[in-house]
Amino acid sequence: MSSENNFSGKVALVTGGGSGIGRAVCQVLARDGARVSVCDLNVKSAEETVESLKNPGDHIALCMDVSQKEQVHDGLRITQEKLKGTPTLLVNCAGIVRPAPFLEMTEERFMQVINVNLKGTFLVSQAVCKAMLERNEAKGGAVVNIASITGRTGLANNGQYAASKGGVMAFTKTCAKELAQTGIRVNCLMPGPIRTPLLAFPQEIIDEFVLKRNPLGRCGEPEEVAEMAAFLLSEKSSYFVGSCIEVTGGHDM
Ligand code: NAP
Numbered sequence: 379m380s381s382e383n384n385f386s387g388k389v390a391l392v393t394g395g396g397s398g399i400g401r402a403v404c405q406v407l408a409r410d411g412a413r414v415s416v417c418d419l420n421v422k423s424a425e426e427t428v429e430s431l432k433n434p435g436d437h438i439a440l441c442m443d444v445s446q447k448e449q450v451h452d453g454l455r456i457t458q459e460k461l462k463g464t465p466t467l468l469v470n471c472a473g474i475v476r477p478a479p480f481l482e483m484t485e486e487r488f489m490q491v492i493n494v495n496l497k498g499t500f501l502v503s504q505a506v507c508k509a510m511l512e513r514n515e516a517k518g519g520a521v522v523n524i525a526s527i528t529g530r531t532g533l534a535n536n537g538q539y540a541a542s543k544g545g546v547m548a549f550t551k552t553c554a555k556e557l558a559q560t561g562i563r564v565n566c567l568m569p570g571p572i573r574t575p576l577l578a579f580p581q582e583i584i585d586e587f588v589l590k591r592n593p594l595g596r597c598g599e600p601e602e603v604a605e606m607a608a609f610l611l612s613e614k615s616s617y618f619v620g621s622c623i624e625v626t627g628g629h630d631m
Contacts, residue, residue, distance in 0.1 A: 396423030398574030444498030554620030570626030
């Protein structure tokens with residue numbers, strides 16, 4: 379799959395860029411001309427992503443825990459300094475799962491997931507969108523949040539994960555309403571099962587709970603999500619505001 383987005387001259391910031399969907403997003407954005415700040419909790423995996431990008435010298439790898447406000451602000455400042463520009467393309471991809479039946483879920487486990495998936499999306503979005511506005515670069519700005527189909531359907535044994543993703547969808551629509559007049563468009567994707575380390579369950583679990591419920595009978599590839607994220611960041615999607623788009627292979631229609 380390929381597309382012809384024109385991101386040349388643009389700076390992109392991608393959280394969770396060291397693995398899976400985030401890495402594929404970085405690869406597509408770099409392929410289409412963006413300079414990418416690859417942010418991840420794990421800086422080594424972010425560095426590996428940078429090495430995999432077109433023109434690796436144009437991009438940077440940063441350690442950023444999206445749930446920590448100071449790290450988010452430091453990461454943004456370093457991005458602006460090193461890439462000589464403010465990110466006007468943002469993809470909030472960092473996310474974790476911590477399964478537990480809700481009757482046994484501890485408060486700590488509940489908040490761990492909310493802090494990364496939902497609060498992290500808030501902290502990074504606020505910092506980057508404020509920077510765009512302060513520098514008069516909001517026009518043409520775009521944010522894509524990676525939610526999940528489970529934000530609509532729920533997911534047994536992952537109540538806090540599904541709730542965090544439902545929260546990301548509502549947050550996306552709210553930001554979209556507040557920012558549309560500034561020129562920043564905010565949208566989100568609801569992937570179904572995608573073949574990444576996050577979905578590293580035993581094959582029998584994948585067969586039973588994923589493939590049997592999927593009309594295509596397969597997991598999606600990270601690139602199949604990344605191309606849609608790039609579309610939502612590009613001017614081709616100029617009339618998409620607050621959209622939550624399924625990328626599921628028909629899973630849980
Ligand atoms: P992944 O391969 O595990 O990638 C997630 C990345 O985020 C990892 O590099 C991870 O680092 C990083 N990360 C974790 N906590 C972080 C934090 N606090 N700050 C910054 N980075 C952090 O997972 P993925 O499947 O690509 O998931 C990407 C997004 O898609 C997530 O939001 C996920 O919920 C969503 N999604 C995935 C699927 C799926 O089936 N794969 C379906 C629907 C939605 P570590 O490896 O060090 O933890």
